[in-house]
Amino acid sequence: MKNDNTKQVDCQTVREELPTLLYDELDGESRQLIEQHVEACQQCRDELEGFRRTLRLLDSWSVEAPETAEPFKTHSSVESRLPIRLRPVLVGAAAAVIVFAILGWVGTDWQYADGQLVVTLGRGSMSASYLGQDLNTAVPMLRAVAREEADIRCNSLLTVIQENLVEFERQQEERRLALVGAVDVRRDEDWRHQMVMFQALAGGLEREVRYTNRALDDLWTHLSQENPAISRKNELN
């Protein structure tokens, strides 16, 4: 301590607070106290000046994200991290989802009575009904609804895929850290594990598609029996 003005606060305390002063994080009273001390204490003033100079030097180091840095995209970023061997599996799963989107609806209820066709498609809030005579009108409408429902299912499935991938990535990271001392981190084993998981997922999608196809076949068989004028060709158009 140099004189009476600096009695209220010791040099050690002031020096620890100098960064707070430099980054303007001190409230009025503390600031005044520290500034008064620095004013009167040559050593603390020197330290403050040294810090100021250091901070100016730190400013010379700028970092910008390189142009090649990928922007965040939940789906593509996950896919791009997959081992090349896994990508066809993901593509297969996506293809199954698309097939499902085109073909699929589950939960179809319908009646044909008094020349009126009543078809209810979907479940709960996603359900839609058609009442009329003209199957050619019904089919596009049902397709649109089916597509909408399938989109939702598709997004839901993609979320599942994505969450699985995040989990895989976490597991992979844990293994990597555990095995990091070795040059060979047994990636093949991780990839095989992921491959099995994806095959299981793709198998589930395929089963859904088969189920949907059966539901469609049943519907058309029944419609054709009730009204021979309705042909499968119309549906396909």
Added chain:
Amino acid sequence: MNDLTDAELVQRFRRGDKGAFSPLARRWEGKAYSLAYRLTLDAAESDDIKQTALMRAFKGLAEFNGKASFSTWFHRIVVNLCRDRMRSRRVRDRVLGEQTGDIRGEGRFAQSACRAGERAETSSRVAQAVASLPTAVREVVVMRHYQDLPFARIAEILDAPVSTVKSRMAQGLRLLQEQLKDVAE
């Protein structure tokens, strides 16, 4: 949606609007990259850390309790990832060094620091000086000076008392001052 606050976007996301994550990701990915780069000095690793942090945030946001701000929570994810990578890199360097009879004690980090600074002498020296700081000190210096986070926020991120954080900053500035004393401004 870009003019919504982090808290509002988080709320939307938790109500099921997954699209609310995109503005959050755009807002924070650059900061995540620069924080990771300054802590690891490895561009590829930093990009990977950024992506992993965003993926973890995306996955964990539904369970995010909101006690801390999104910024604090997200920075914590990035810092923890950096620590993991740095730890595994040190082990790897040591193992590889032993296997190849490599006597370079500084490891890849210091080498990266040299590469990072090839563009400008002062910048290079600063990068090397920051890289040489002890990890706990380096984290505070980088977050306070380059990420512009207040000491209280840094304390939250690191789960440390504010006084400790301030003390590490002062220690960091002294070490940097010593290392950079012959560098012209």
